[in-house]
Amino acid sequence: MKPSYLKIAFLDRDGTIIKDYPDEKWREIKEPEFLKGSIEGLKRLKEMGYDFIIITNQYLINDGIISLNDYQQFTGKFLKKLKEENIDILKIYFCPHNEKDHCHCKKPKQGMIEQAKKDFLIDMNNSIYIGDSHVDYLLAKHFNLTFYRINYNGDNVKSYRSILEISKQIKKIQNK
Numbered sequence: 001m002k003p004s005y006l007k008i009a010f011l012d013r014d015g016t017i018i019k020d021y022p023d024e025k026w027r028e029i030k031e032p033e034f035l036k037g038s039i040e041g042l043k044r045l046k047e048m049g050y051d052f053i054i055i056t057n058q059y060l061i062n063d064g065i066i067s068l069n070d071y072q073q074f075t076g077k078f079l080k081k082l083k084e085e086n087i088d089i090l091k092i093y094f095c096p097h098n099e100k101d102h103c104h105c106k107k108p109k110q111g112m113i114e115q116a117k118k119d120f121l122i123d124m125n126n127s128i129y130i131g132d133s134h135v136d137y138l139l140a141k142h143f144n145l146t147f148y149r150i151n152y153n154g155d156n157v158k159s160y161r162s163i164l165e166i167s168k169q170i171k172k173i174q175n176k
């Protein structure tokens with residue numbers, strides 16, 4: 001039997017699925033606030049056969065702004081809400097390191113996606129990447145993943161207002 005490769009939507013978390021804040025403000029944030037269109041968009045991507053992997057920089061942990069425990073509590077609430085909406089996340093990869101740690105996982109470094117490729121059989125040619133930052137763009141480009149940006153601030157990449165809008169765009173391309 002041929003092994004079945006997964007079509008993955010790699011997703012950034014903060015500023016892509018849920019609201020992001022200035023670093024210091026994260027001390028107070030205990031509940032994820034889902035961005036408009038993110039849950040509906042994930043549902044549609046799921047219908048189109050995508051599985052979800054989240055890759056997120058969480059340097060606030062090693063910067064001492066949030067604790068690992070804070071991160072885990074928050075992640076529990078985040079996953080619970082998605083579960084209630086029938087959205088499963090295959091795995092969340094997070095990098096707790098800051099610049100001083102010189103790790104191999106902090107985006108745009110490739111460690112988290114390299115690890116995902118070891119953990120799962122991934123059809124990289126048909127997988128996509130959705131994120132809001134330049135580091136997301138750079139990482140997607142490194143792996144030749146089609147990149148969809150939420151919002152626009154900076155370089156020359158077309159952007160979308162929500163994951164919902166992106167899911168509609170992908171559907172349109174598929175139907176051509």
Ligand SMILES: [Mg+2]
Binds near residue numbers: 013015016020131132
């Ligand atoms: Mg982000």
Ligand SMILES: [Zn+2]
Binds near residue numbers: 095103
């Ligand atoms: Zn790291």
